[in-house]
Amino acid sequence: MGLGVLEDRHLDHVPGTALLTDVVGAEQQGGLNTSLLKHAKGRDSDVMLVPQPSRSPSDPLNWSLWKKDLMLFFICIDTAIVGAWSYNELNGGLGWGIFVIGISCFITNSLTVIYGRRPILARKPIVVHQ
Known part of the structure; x- marks a missing residue:
């Protein structure tokens, strides 16, 4: 990584992030059902929310x-x-x-x-x- 940021050797990717190509690939292969996950509303309803909001009304994502x-x-x-x-x-x-x-x-x-x-x-x- 640039600017002196060290590579993480323990995790595949940073918590709270998702590689959309992995999600789309897993969905097409039948390994992941994204219909159970929360999506954006309106014209962006095809966008999956990462990180997923909790059920708490105090969560700023809600x-x-x-x-x-x-x-x-x-x-x-x-x-x-x-x-x-x-x-x-x-x-x-x-x-x-x-x-x-x-x-x-x-x-x-x-x-x-x-x-x-x-x-x-x-x-x-x-x-x-x-």
Whole structure:
């Protein structure tokens, strides 16, 4: 697999997934009866649901479309609020950083006038004896 994901040596495929070619092949050979499994509704009724929803009404796979859309709306609003809050925090941090840089210009300019431009490099000259 790509991006550093290691191959699984214990399972045939990841839990919660199904290879549709295996399902179709098994159905045609009479080994798997997909009529007992849950399928999508409407024009996608030929699509088998993987993973299969449970019988619990609390299972998100069993929720009605309006409930799923409402949850998606809440997730979008929550993401927008957290993003806006983070944006303000980042702007505040950037503002303080630019403020410190601006103030430090006055300090470093004054120190440059007093001590020169290269206080670290202004060492004792090396004298070579001939």
